[in-house]
Amino acid sequence: MTISPEKQAKVSRILNFSCVDGPGNRLVIFLQGCNFNCLNCHNPHTINHCNHCGDCVEPCPSEALSFNDKGKVIWDKSACTNCDKCIEVCRYNSSPKISLYTVSEMVDVIKRNSMFISGITVSGGEATLQLPFIIQLFESIKSDQSLKHLTCFIDSNGDLSSTVWERVNHVLDGVMVDLKSWQKETHQWLVGKGNHRVIESVKSLAKLGKLYELRLLHIPGKSDLDTEVASIIALVQSLPKEVLIRLNAFQHHGVVGEALDWNKCSEKEINRFHALLAKDVEQKIQLPGIYT
Ligand code: SF4
Ligand code: SF4
Numbered sequence: 001m002t003i004s005p006e007k008q009a010k011v012s013r014i015l016n017f018s019c020v021d022g023p024g025n026r027l028v029i030f031l032q033g034c035n036f037n038c039l040n041c042h043n044p045h046t047i048n049h050c051n052h053c054g055d056c057v058e059p060c061p062s063e064a065l066s067f068n069d070k071g072k073v074i075w076d077k078s079a080c081t082n083c084d085k086c087i088e089v090c091r092y093n094s095s096p097k098i099s100l101y102t103v104s105e106m107v108d109v110i111k112r113n114s115m116f117i118s119g120i121t122v123s124g125g126e127a128t129l130q131l132p133f134i135i136q137l138f139e140s141i142k143s144d145q146s147l148k149h150l151t152c153f154i155d156s157n158g159d160l161s162s163t164v165w166e167r168v169n170h171v172l173d174g175v176m177v178d179l180k181s182w183q184k185e186t187h188q189w190l191v192g193k194g195n196h197r198v199i200e201s202v203k204s205l206a207k208l209g210k211l212y213e214l215r216l217l218h219i220p221g222k223s224d225l226d227t228e229v230a231s232i233i234a235l236v237q238s239l240p241k242e243v244l245i246r247l248n249a250f251q252h253h254g255v256v257g258e259a260l261d262w263n264k265c266s267e268k269e270i271n272r273f274h275a276l277l278a279k280d281v282e283q284k285i286q287l288p289g290i291y292t
Contacts, residue, residue, distance in 0.1 A: 012098055022176060036126065127156055162201070179202065220263050
């Protein structure tokens with residue numbers, strides 16, 4: 001039997017506890033890198049991998065950034081105060097604060113927290129860009145007696161084919177998928193890619209019984225899920241009734257560029273969208289909790 005080498009992931013952040021990234025209490029692993037370029041992104045520094053240009057080295061007030069002998073920018077976590085000056089100056093939607101984790105190193109992190117959580121969620125960026133790591137990590141969790149109680153979830157933009165979901169299906173418990181617009185032209189404008197594969201992912205995951213949550217984004221006057229509500233209702237009606245529908249109201253937190261000039265989605269606006277959907281779908285619809 002061939003034993004595949006241990007995989008490694010580029011991790012931007014680990015959150016030891018979250019109750020909004022899937023069911024129960026969850027440890028969330030945010031991976032660096034995304035294949036969408038959303039105008040409304042709340043974490044634009046997670047989109048690209050660092051190109052080691054060095055622009056952030058000198059502005060760091062804590063001397064936590066330096067060059068190694070190969071000219072690569074390295075981050076000294078122990079000296080970092082998390083002031084985020086480096087993220088502010090980076091022109092490439094990236095961050096130097098990335099850590100590499102092998103599967104066994106990540107399993108150790110999970111073991112230290114396993115008493116307090118009901119599962120783990122791998123998020124991003126776009127988590128599935130590092131799918132071989134995710135598969136090996138989930139396989140390790142499922143085969144470890146002390147971690148077997150943990151559920152394994154992925155938070156995804158859905159831009160991948162059904163055959164890829166089938167590759168991870170044997171160790172997958174659930175997926176949250178974001179749908180940001182219905183018309184492919186609007187989706188192309190908003191995220192830089194069409195939404196054909198996103199909608200296919202929603203349908204494929206529902207068929208596999210692994211679609212936990214469908215997230216619908218409402219940006220008043222910009223996204224089109226409210227004006228295309230008949231199509232959204234038809235999609236939701238085709239899904240199992242256990243699937244949770246979560247409404248996301250666009251806010252300005254973390255956003256950069258032109259999206260800062262867009263109107264935020266008010267509670268009144270999201271309630272209007274909710275009312276349009278709720279009368280025709282069976283699924284539970286979760287409203288946002290925070291408006292900034
Ligand atoms: S967040 Fe960035 S700029 Fe601030 S101390 Fe850490 S490495 Fe330096
Ligand atoms: S994080 Fe950004 S500014 Fe810093 S070295 Fe990487 S690409 Fe350059």
